Amino acid sequence: MLFIGRLLAEAAMLESREVVWLPSYGAEKRGGSVWCHVTISDERIGELFVTRPTAAIAMNPASLTKLEPMMKPGGLLVINQSLVSSRVKRDDLRTVYVPAIDMATELGDDSVANLVALGALVGSRPIVAVPSLVTAMDSMLSKSPKLETNKRALDKGYSMFRMERSGRDPDLSEARNDIVSKT
DSSP: OHHHHHHHHHHHHHTTOEEEEEEEEOSSSTTSOEEEEEEEESSOOOOOSOSSOSEEEEOSHHHHHHHHHHSOTTOEEEEETTTOOSOOOOSSSEEEEEOHHHHHHHTTOGGGHHHHHHHHHHHHSOSSOHHHHHHHHHHHTTTOTTHHHHHHHHHHHHHHHHHHHTTOOTTOSOSEEEEEEEO
16 A cells, blocks of 8 residues: 555656655554555645545455545545445445455456556546556566566556546546545
8 A cells, every 4th residue: 555655646746746645554563554645736735644535545344444434525435345345335425346356366466456446546536647657666666577567457457447437527637636545
């Protein structure tokens, strides 16, 4: 989750946008809870901490439990359907269910599920351009043997949801997006 938060921040900076990236690590060892807040705006950002996100990714049931009540009405909530079987109770949110782990497993690496979820997020709401994400990923993972798998995972999530938004929701690209991702 921290990687996709940083990737969003780097992509937004490539687009000359204002950005705040705030990662948080839980007290647990590997596999514990982590989250990050990313604010992307065309205007100066005056606050660091996101209290009412306009977009969020919940990768597990605990994350959904924490994120759903804090979402801004009209916000976009991307949910990893591979691990979360419950449905969102609020009807004032746009909800996208993506089988992120299953889709990542199809690519041969379930560790890229976060990138599938990110692809679904930007496929549903164009917070940043996909080419900006790819450029940032090229820079961040230039020496990684997983670079191409990461790109395929992003594209897989994006492709699944970009068609859904075609011709709909003209207000999806807001001037400011407060994004929270949690595992």
